[in-house]
Amino acid sequence: MKNITLSADEALINAARARARAEHTTLNEQFRRWLNDYARREQQLAEARAVIDSLQGYVRTGGRKFTRDEMNER
Numbered sequence: 001m002k003n004i005t006l007s008a009d010e011a012l013i014n015a016a017r018a019r020a021r022a023e024h025t026t027l028n029e030q031f032r033r034w035l036n037d038y039a040r041r042e043q044q045l046a047e048a049r050a051v052i053d054s055l056q057g058y059v060r061t062g063g064r065k066f067t068r069d070e071m072n073e074r
Contacts, residue, residue: 016030
């Protein structure tokens with residue numbers, strides 16, 4: 001694993017460390033998670049679009065617009 005150096009306001013770092021402690025983790029672990037999500041965001045978006053595109057072939061509304069209540073009915 002490669003180390004990197006970041007710069008940020010000291011108060012911000014302290015607040016982030018306190019939050020990480022409260023969540024029973026470390027600031028380093030939280031940053032790794034964020035970096036992973038950030039790096040994969042475009043790939044995740046492309047995958048979601050592919051799922052939506054594949055589902056569009058199965059769903060037909062006939063051009064009808066549904067109300068919010070109708071869309072939330074179970």
